Amino acid sequence: MKLKWKIIVLFNIFFIFFVSFKILQPEDEDVWGDNPLPSSASREGRKLVKILEEKYMLRSEYCQADDDPWKIAADWVKPREIIPENAPKLGCVLHSLKSGKILSADVGYKGTQLKLTLQLEGGQRVIFKPKWFERDFVQETIISGGDRHNGEIATFHLGRLLELRRTPIAVGRKINLKNEIIPVASERLLKTFFTKGRNQCFYGKCLYCKDESTGVCAEGDILEGVVILWLPNRYPLKVYRSPWLRSYKPGVTRRWESDKDFCKDVIMKEPYNSGSMLMDLVDATIVDYLIGNADRHHYETLGTQSDSMVLILDNGKSFGNPDYDEYTILAPLYQCCKIRESMWQTLLMLRNTVLSKTLQTLLSQDSLEPVLHDKYYAALDRRLERILLEVNECIVAKGIQQVITDTSTHS
Numbered sequence: 001m002k003l004k005w006k007i008i009v010l011f012n013i014f015f016i017f018f019v020s021f022k023i024l025q026p027e028d029e030d031v032w033g034d035n036p037l038p039s040s041a042s043r044e045g046r047k048l049v050k051i052l053e054e055k056y057m058l059r060s061e062y063c064q065a066d067d068d069p070w071k072i073a074a075d076w077v078k079p080r081e082i083i084p085e086n087a088p089k090l091g092c093v094l095h096s097l098k099s100g101k102i103l104s105a106d107v108g109y110k111g112t113q114l115k116l117t118l119q120l121e122g123g124q125r126v127i128f129k130p131k132w133f134e135r136d137f138v139q140e141t142i143i144s145g146g147d148r149h150n151g152e153i154a155t156f157h158l159g160r161l162l163e164l165r166r167t168p169i170a171v172g173r174k175i176n177l178k179n180e181i182i183p184v185a186s187e188r189l190l191k192t193f194f195t196k197g198r199n200q201c202f203y204g205k206c207l208y209c210k211d212e213s214t215g216v217c218a219e220g221d222i223l224e225g226v227v228i229l230w231l232p233n234r235y236p237l238k239v240y241r242s243p244w245l246r247s248y249k250p251g252v253t254r255r256w257e258s259d260k261d262f263c264k265d266v267i268m269k270e271p272y273n274s275g276s277m278l279m280d281l282v283d284a285t286i287v288d289y290l291i292g293n294a295d296r297h298h299y300e301t302l303g304t305q306s307d308s309m310v311l312i313l314d315n316g317k318s319f320g321n322p323d324y325d326e327y328t329i330l331a332p333l334y335q336c337c338k339i340r341e342s343m344w345q346t347l348l349m350l351r352n353t354v355l356s357k358t359l360q361t362l363l364s365q366d367s368l369e370p371v372l373h374d375k376y377y378a379a380l381d382r383r384l385e386r387i388l389l390e391v392n393e394c395i396v397a398k399g400i401q402q403v404i405t406d407t408s409t410h411s
């Protein structure tokens with residue numbers, strides 16, 4: 001064959017290989033299934049999701065022989081965070097929470113809702129909030145209904161993604177009431193056990209725990225719920241009434257609901273006139289709007305310093321309706337028109353479904369997956385946009401200097 005023909009044949013072979021490779025190459029968009037990111041954001045978004053998954057997914061569930069999970073978790077707690085940004089042992093702690101032997105079980109310690117206080121092997125105290133609803137159950141109103149155990153799990157991981165890390169460590173667990181609770185239950189808890197058909201039930205002791213009609217039932221002996229790690233006692237919790245408290249009485253409204261200048265008064269007074277409290281409340285508001293929690297009537301700080309963090313404790317009244325967004329939850333944000341720069345940047349980063357995609361991956365690691373009904377992922381992305389819209393409106397009205405506050409000062 002002449003050289004010229006050899007070159008033509010070789011060129012054709014190369015061309016065929018090149019075209020076949022391009023045809024067989026997997027489409028990037030496949031990763032997103034039916035719901036691709038907008039094309040302009042897709043490449044950047046995919047990269048971000050990958051980075052965040054890399055950062056936040058649990059690598060190993062298992063503890064090393066010399067790991068003490070309870071000491072690890074207690075050492076994590078600092079005045080402004082419950083877990084560190086980088087927590088490679090989180091898998092070990094969550095695994096211990098969901099599988100640790102239950103040494104004793106008692107009625108809930110505080111609060112109005114049914115819960116258990118458990119002591120796990122190694123002496124760790126935890127709370128167990130039981131499952132009441134299926135994932136697709138829609139609550140009648142924003143403040144009605146019992147706790148959603150899955151909301152506690154989702155909010156813990158959402159708190160990590162938002163770089164707040166002020167939500168208590170929570171993990172799904174199925175407990176066998178007959179084998180794991182009844183043999184170690186306190187007398188006062190045991191007294192509240194009863195059966196309904198073949199299901200084991202109990203009604204515990206709390207404000208709303210009355211009798212069998214207010215009890216919760218397992219499926220057979222197995223009760224699904226969330227285990228929440230108790231915070232170490234070295235920091236006393238201090239309770240504050242939220243300035244944006246709802247009235248809870250039909251027909252009665254509170255001042256913040258009608259007074260657009262309400263925040264002006266709040267920021268003049270203790271404890272909001274200095275320290276980190278006001279901006280911590282704005283952070284909590286953002287979490288609450290995303291999860292649909294209109295029930296943060298009180299909040300607690302970890303410790304009593306002016307920069308002690310506002311804990312985002314008790315997230316059970318969440319994820320009750322994926323199709324309804326309660327605007328007034330955002331009142332501290334749109335009335336005060338202030339947001340920390342770090343929070344703003346994080347929210348901007350999580351746009352274009354990065355939030356929902358990443359959270360979905362993180363939640364898929366919980367043994368109770370799916371933790372949330374699919375509809376809530378669209379709700380999270382929609383609510384995130386709404387928050388950013390409010391921030392923009394504030395910037396237009398007041399100027400960026402007034403609205404975006406410096407992270408380093410917390411306030």
Ligand SMILES: Nc1ncnc2c1ncn2[C@@H]1O[C@H](COP(=O)(O)OP(=O)(O)OP(=O)(O)O)[C@@H](O)[C@H]1O
Binds near residue numbers: 110314
């Ligand atoms: N992880 C925790 N570590 C330490 N203390 C906690 C923890 N979780 C809850 N508590 C304490 O127990 C109280 C009641 O817990 P929680 O708010 O979850 O219960 P609740 O029954 O839903 O309360 P409420 O009726 O006020 O809504 C909290 O206000 C807090 O003081």
Ligand SMILES: [Mn+2]
Binds near residue numbers: 111113314316
């Ligand atoms: Mn509650």
